[in-house]
Amino acid sequence: MTNSATGRRATGGRPPARWLLALHTAVLLAVGPAVVPDRPGDEPSISADRLTALFDRYGDTSGQWSGGDRTASVTLPDGRTLWLFSDTFLGPMQPDGSRPRTAPFIHNSAVVQQDGELRQTVHGGSAWRPASLVPPPAAAQFYWIGDATVAGQSLQVLVNRYRRTGSEPLDHALLGTALATFALPALTPTGLRPLPVGSRISWGSEVLHDGHHTYVYGTEAAGEARFAHVARVAGDDLTAPWEFWTDAGWSPSEDRSARLLSGVGTAYGVQRVGARYVLVTQQNNLIFSPDLVAYTAHSPTGPFEGPDYLYRAPENEAGHLVYDADLHPDLARPGRLLISYNVNDLDDAVTYADAGVYRPRFLEVAWPRRRSDPGDLPPPPADLTAVADGGGHARLAWRAPGADDELRYQVHRRDVTAGQTHFVRVGEPVTDPGYSADFLVNGHDYEFRVTTVSGRGESRPSAAARMTARVPPPPPPGGVRAVAGVAGDVMLHWDPVPFVQLFRVEQRNLTTGERSRSLVLTHTGTSASFGSLRHGETYEFTVVAVGGGGDSPPSVPVRATAFVAPPPAPSGLTAAPRPDGTIALTWTTLGPGVSYQVQRRDVTAGERRLGQPSPEGGAEHTARYLTHDHEYEFTVTAVNSGGAGPMSAPVRARARYTPPTMTPTGLRAEPGPGSVELTWRSAKPGGWYEVYRRDLTAGQRDFTAEEVRVNGTGATVIQLRNGHEYEFAVAAVNEAGAGPLSEPVRATPQLPTPTGLTATAMGNGEVRLSWRSAGPSLFYRLYLRDTTRGETWRPDPYPVQDTSHTAVLLTRGHRYEFRVVAADGTAESRPSHPVAVDVR
Structure with a gap:
């Protein structure tokens, strides 16, 4: 509800009525595909009654949008009308016309109107978990909508940023204004840029194109008063430099922005009609006024004259509150102002029990107004006096202009101390020349005027009378009682x-x-x-x-x-198999403060009991690690601070995987001792793969899959025969089978060759040999030959575990050559370089 609350409603599960402040102090996702017309065409003018009925019918039947406030409109280049809302209730209605307590609530949204009908709700997030159209910039922050305009093929929406200042939803403070942009015609978000303005004024109450400039109106909240301000840019693009009206001219400094008039709402409308400018607002110079008023000026910067009372909203008589009036000139019929206003109730239970309360109303007013001949109007009262009586009242008295019993008198008041720029009607017309004005603020100076009302019209106002209110503090409330x-x-x-x-x-x-x-x-x-x-x-x-x-x-x-009853069983549980073998569960949310526990059992495997619950914060869950072609049963339980409720009705679904279609690429093979290190690339990170091999040296013609599957893009194949040439391939695999094989690669495993062999003659027919290790888990064999005798190579009969060995029983005076090989029990490496030594 618009940026207009002085107080906070402490309610669970529903954002409280933030409209109270204004009344007291005054990735694009949609539920369906974007509706784009086949050809451009202007929306025709439309009556107020039809617009009100359109939103009532759409709220009752769309299942997407059930109510919102702010109600700005902008005509798009293709002829559609986009309606922008701040606080918005989404989701379907209940058969009795109420709004469920679990209805999703977001801070801004839009509704598309095309060919005279409301077609679609636009918001962020997803259909199952909707979010604001303009997402929050940080935790505990959010945006409320201002007015919008079109620049080229881009929609520009002014949004005001707020920060939460406490635990209650209405604890918030204005941080500044930003410009959200959307590409047309698809309404795709393209940017969100903070504007170089401060936090004193919420800009975007109205955007008015006039001449060579675009004027942007804003609202300043100061105590219990609200004041209008205006800025402008050259042309139509709000990203251009801003300048601010100072009451004497234009300045690039927002700090010099001057107040135009008091008594405006957070949203109000400004429209040029002929040579004059009309500003329409809910009357905020008086708390909770149901009156919609107009002020007029010869310039968009004022000075504004008025107020001209246009309409008294009947919803106030039913105990509701009205706020945020706006104008919609693009849809107005000729010679009329088309005005919207918003309605809410102090008791949030009312907005849930009757969803129609929290929706825009529309009315039409003939404009310019017909004015009575001043000569036909009754004369004003005379000798008005105002006296403070010390009880928060002002006793007014005046002299009647004549003895006509049909005359009545309307009292008008202005709070000078609060900075009110215009007088406001107080109460209903009275027949006697006296009045007691109440609800005054201690120490405030007030001015009063009185007009005469007859069948011929309303007179000019009397001369003003001034007084200072004296108000004692009230007594404490009695009869306080609390019911849980x-x-x-x-x-x-x-x-x-x-x-x-x-x-x-x-x-x-x-x-x-x-x-x-x-x-x-x-x-x-x-x-x-x-x-x-x-x-x-x-x-x-x-x-x-x-x-x-x-x-x-x-x-x-x-x-x-406090007592919290455990929540009921969730309803609307559905289970949808996905191609990746998971099953997506969704159910109807039970609202804030409720979490969920999902349980399952494998029906195909014969499981009789449900497994361990999986916690979820929202109304959706993805069941993973399922067996292909197995049927599973699922239930959901809701949990709140009062405990766990009953289980939902179970649903079943069969997990099915689609075999992979992706082919691994870039397969490489690095041979090692009795092994090969394989690496490859994949378009999808992670996942499981199957490795295939065949021994070409042994004449194998078919690939054989390794026993163990691989998670990732690398594997080491072991227990290979050194010296044999192998061919390898890789395929992505899941529970439904393997995908296509990669291009094969070949590699030949080899044992490493020992290096660094040295030989030293020790005397007595012995030679000391040593070499560097070829690796772990290997042993060595020595080969030697007596070159003096012309021998061929012969092995030493005993394997060597270490990297040194002493050859004995050699013939003195003969030259010997030695070499060493590494062995693993099945094969030997290539021999090292030989070394020669003369035996002594």
Whole structure:
């Protein structure tokens, strides 16, 4: 709900009503493929009643979008209209028209309108796990939507960035404004760039193309007032340099941006009609006003005159709140303003029980307005006085302009201290020349005016009367009581306090030993629901009344012990086999605060019991490491702080692998002693492979697979015959079989040849031999020959385990040659270089 909350609603599972602030203080993924028309065509003008009905029908039947706020629109070059929303509820409705508590909630989205119909919801994430269209820039941050424009073939959307400042969803602070861009016509995200502006003004309340410039309006929140600002760029591209209106001219410094007028909402509309500019907003000079008003000026920078009261939203009479008015000139019928506004309720249970509450409404107003002849209007009241009575009231009195019993009087008020630039209507017209204005703020200066109302119209205002309010603090609320629910929630009730509209609720957790209370809610009603409380823990609550004179003392504290019923069995469990042998499970989420446990059994293998549960934080799971062509049964259990609920109804699916189609490439073979080191490349990292070989020297014609499969892109083949030539190939493999063989390579394993052989004559017919090791797990054989006698090579009869040996019983005076080979018991290496020695 728009950036408009002064308080926080402590509710579990649903983002609280952040619209309260404005009212009090004033990778692209979609559910379906992008809808792109075959040919461009402009959306025709459309009536307000039809637009309201379109969104009601789409929310009820689309199964994609059930409600949202902000409601900006932009016409795309192909004729489609894109509706942009900030806080958005997704998912289908329930048959009774309610919104399920498990409905997905995101901070921004869009809906595509084509040929007069709403066609598609656009958001980020996936259909199973939707996310905001403009994703958060960091943890505990998010974007709310401003207005948008088209520059060339790019959609530019102004978004305001917020940071959470506490544990409650409404604890947030403005950080700045960014520009999100999307390629057209597919609405593909192309960028998100921060704009060089600060955090005082949320820019994007309106984007207005006028002449050679594009004007960007923004809103500044200052205490309980909101003020309009304006910047501009040359041309249509919002990436161009910005300059800001200073009340005397334009400056490149945002710090010099001047206030145009007070009483605007976070969103408002500005449109040029003829030679004048009209600004339409929900009246924010008065708390919770249901009035939509217009201000006019001869320039987009003002000064603005008004207000001109256009419409009083009837939803206010039903206890709802209205906010964020906007204009949609591209769809308006001639001679009319097409206005949207948003609706919500202080009790979030209402927005769930009746999904139609949280949707835009549209209305049309004839413009320019017909003005009464000033000569026909009644005269204004005279001699207006305003006196503070010390109770937060101003007693007004005036002299009636005549004795006409049909005359009525409308009171108007301006809070001078708060910086309000225009007067606002207070209450309904009265028949007597006197009035008591209440809900004033202590120490604030107020100005009052009164107009005369008759069948001929409303008079000019009287001269203003000024006074300073004196307001004592209110008494503490009484009758505070707390009732625990079954979902970790507590409903708190208290009695009304006269002349108080606002209350603050604080809580502390007695079970965890919290010593100080923390603020959990600023609220306007006399009952509120608090969620996300921990099962079995006791909480203490107090209520403070906030009046014009300050805060009351805290109420008498009350306690409640939270209870969380275990969740029901998940529904909608489905199991879909994938080509990689996994099975994808999905089910209907039960909302925040719930995790899940997935269990399975192999039906084909005869397993009778479910296996160990696999935890999941969301409503999806991928079952892995399954046996090909086996049928599996799955169930899901939901778990919350109250424990585990019952199992879902089981589903079955058969795991099936598709044999690999990928062929390994770049196979290389590095021979070693009785082994070959193989390496290869794969287009898919990881995975399993089968290695094949054949002994060409032995005449083998067919490949034989190695007994052990390989995970990765390398393998060592052992127990090969040295000196034999082998051919090798590799294939990717899974449980369905092997894929195509790689190109083969050949290699011949060889034992390493000893090196560094030396021979030293020792005397007595002995020679000492030594050499360097050829490697582990090898032994050596010595070969010798008496060259004096002309002998051929003969082996020494005994193998040598070490790298040295003494040859004995040699003939003195004869020359001998020696060489050494490495052996492994099945083969010998090539001999070392021979060495010669004369025996002594």
